[in-house]
């Protein structure tokens with residue numbers, strides 16, 4: 001017999017888990033995920049999550065920086081939703097228990113490329129994704145949400161009314177199943193493994209785009225794949241991300257001859273938008289006939305490097321590279337899918353009952369180049385809007401546009417059961 005749920009979510013990264021946590025307040029939820037619950041891009045996020053909550057910053061500046069990084073191809077209306085609603089979703093994450101790093105009791109904010117202010121919240125130094133994934137998984141378990149791990153979604157089921165469910169294959173038992181629902185959310189992440197060098201884990205194979213496309217949904221911006229400028233390039237080591245936050249703390253790119261080069265490419269030098277830095281690195285690699293350039297952070301105190309970047313420090317040490325003493329060989333690697341399944345600002349796809357959020361979706365926020373640390377924010381802002389659209393679609397008021405209407409109902413932090421006390425700071429006081 002086919003099992004029926006009010007909402008089926010494909011994927012268990014930040015998009016899948018966060019939307020499940022909200023959706024379970026309104027109905028039954030099933031998560032299907034093809035690996036272990038934490039096999040996803042989210043777990044590997046290092047730099048953090050951007051939001052304009054710091055002194056002197058504003059959502060307007062965040063919007064401007066996002067549009068500039070997107071090279072003129074972002075949709076200003078959805079970017080405004082992202083930057084305006086971002087601080088409220090950060091409050092949600094804090095309420096859910098994400099342990100963002102603090103300095104003297106205030107949230108610590110880091111700088112990354114193309115952000116004009118320090119506005120990137122992080123956890124465990126450079127282990128932001130690991131903490132987010134663990135916190136949300138814990139909430140999913142506490143709320144008894146059904147999760148089927150090692151279950152690959154293979155097809156979307158449709159009839160004349162639209163999407164009606166999902167067909168899946170058990171990765172361990174080879175069993176096929178059908179699950180029915182009037183709301184299927186694609187939260188299947190990116191597609192880095194289509195490329196030889198990628199920062200993504202093996203589950204990132206673009207399944208959501210393929211499932212949706214095969215079912216007849218529109219996709220967009222698939223030509224824009226972001227290459228992160230700095231992935232580790234060591235013989236015998238995997239393509240491991242070396243966070244942009246190192247450059248935010250002062251690390252400098254040098255070519256293999258030791259020459260600092262970013263000043264020749266952009267006024268923002270090492271903190272230029274990612275696409276510009278990547279192209280500059282490729283150009284330097286060609287000019288020096290090398291397969292890498294070097295990222296040098298050795299001028300900072302060793303203790304600071306180890307405290308701020310414990311994951312990167314430990315990873316490089318496994319391969320005999322002490323980053324407090326030696327420059328890090330790096331080269332660009334496929335990192336983030338700007339395109340995806342085309343959605344409205346409420347996560348609706350072109351197919352009835354099919355929704356998408358997170359890296360699998362595209363609502364033209366990121367344009368041709370995503371601003372650093374905007375992906376985790378994009379995911380939580382729009383995951384919540386998807387769930388609202390499914391369970392509480394807004395009534396359109398005559399003097400508001402639909403987007404403004406949604407915007408009004410979205411601006412309160414999520415109220416959930418099982419929320420730990422707000423332990424860090426009252427974020428509202430900072431805004």
Ligand code: FAD
Nearest residue numbers: 011012013015034041042045047048153189358359375376
């Ligand atoms: P994912 O977290 O990738 O989750 C996708 C889920 O879908 C997985 O559980 C996967 O197993 C499942 N799945 C896929 N296909 C199927 C299928 N057919 N059936 C069932 N399940 C399926 N962004 C930032 O904003 N800040 C950062 O600091 C940052 N650092 C990053 C560092 C690294 C190394 C990487 C790789 C990315 C980073 N990003 C960062 C990008 C960000 O992490 C991702 O864009 C974001 O986590 C995507 O979340 P998601 O839930 O959409 O997808």
Ligand code: SIN
Nearest residue numbers: 046047243244372373
């Ligand atoms: C990084 O830490 O450099 C990755 C940040 C991101 O992808 O947004």
